[in-house]
Amino acid sequence: MTKAETVTLMGIIQVAYPSYYNNKSKEELMAAVNLWHEMFKEDDFQLVSAGIKSFIASDVKGFPPSIGAIKQYITKITTKDEMTEQEAWGLIKKALKNSSYGAKEEFKKLPQELQRLIGSPSQLKEWAREEITTLDTVVASNFMRSYRARIQSIREYNALPNDVKQFMSSIGNSMALPNTDELKAKALKQLEEA
Numbered sequence: 001m002t003k004a005e006t007v008t009l010m011g012i013i014q015v016a017y018p019s020y021y022n023n024k025s026k027e028e029l030m031a032a033v034n035l036w037h038e039m040f041k042e043d044d045f046q047l048v049s050a051g052i053k054s055f056i057a058s059d060v061k062g063f064p065p066s067i068g069a070i071k072q073y074i075t076k077i078t079t080k081d082e083m084t085e086q087e088a089w090g091l092i093k094k095a096l097k098n099s100s101y102g103a104k105e106e107f108k109k110l111p112q113e114l115q116r117l118i119g120s121p122s123q124l125k126e127w128a129r130e131e132i133t134t135l136d137t138v139v140a141s142n143f144m145r146s147y148r149a150r151i152q153s154i155r156e157y158n159a160l161p162n163d164v165k166q167f168m169s170s171i172g173n174s175m176a177l178p179n180t181d182e183l184k185a186k187a188l189k190q191l192e193e194a
Contacts, residue, residue, distance in 0.1 A: 005045040006037040009052055016056045017064040039067045042162050043074065050077055071159040082151060085144040088114055092127075092143065096135070099128035117146055 001009075010033050014021045021029070040048050051073035055065045083091075091114060095106035099121075107121035118124060127139055157165070 001037070001040050001043055001045045001048055003033070003037050005048075006033055006040065009045075009049060010036060012049075012052060012056075013064050017062070020064050036067065039161060040070075047074055047077065050074075068159070072155075075155055075159060083111075085147045088147050089140055089144055092118070092124075093135075095124055096128045099124040103128070113150070117143070117150055 010029075024032075048070065051070045052065065054073045054077065055069055059065075091110060095110055099106050103121035103125040107115060107118070107124055110118070127135060130139060160168075
C-alpha cells in the first residue's frame with residue numbers, strides 16, 4: 001500500500017470518527033499516517049480498505065480502530081473457515097478408534113497442524129488406551145486448550161509485518177542448536193586425534 005493510499009484510508013477513518021481527530025495537530029495526524037503506512041505497507045490497499053469498512057460497519061462503541069483491530073478484520077477476510085477445537089477433537093477421537101494398533105497410519109491421516117499438536121503416533125496410541133471418561137474430560141480439555149493457543153499464535157504471527165517476521169527468523173537461525181551428527185563427527189575426530 002502506498003503512502004497516498006494510506007492517507008486515503010486514514011481520511012475515511014477521520015470522517016467516520018470526526019470527534020477523535022478534531023483536536024489533532026498536523027504533526028500528530030502525519031505521525032498516525034506514517035505509523036499506519038509502516039504497518040500496512042506490505043498489504044493490498046483493497047484488503048486494508050475492506051478491513052476498515054468492516055470495522056466501521058460493525059462498530060458499536062464509537063472509537064476509531066486500532067491497527068491490531070484492522071489486522072484482525074483482514075485475517076477474518078482472508079482466512080478460510082478454520083476448524084473449531086471441537087471439530088479438531090472429533091478428528092482425533094476418530095483416529096483413536098484404530099490407534100491401539102494403527103497409530104502410525106491414523107497419525108498420517110490427520111491434518112499437519114493436528115500432527116504438530118499431538119507430536120507423534122505414540123501419543124495417539126497412549127490416548128487410545130485411556131479410559132473413555134478420562135479421554136472425554138481431561139485429555140479433550142487439554143488438547144482443546146492447546147489447539148486454541150496454537151491457532152491464536154498462528155493468527156498473531158500472520159498479522160506481523162514481513163520485516164518483523166524476517167527479523168524473528170534471523171534470530172531463530174542464529175540461536176539454532178548445532179546438528180547432532182556434526183557434533184558426533186567432531187567428537188569422534190577429536191578422540192581419534194588424541
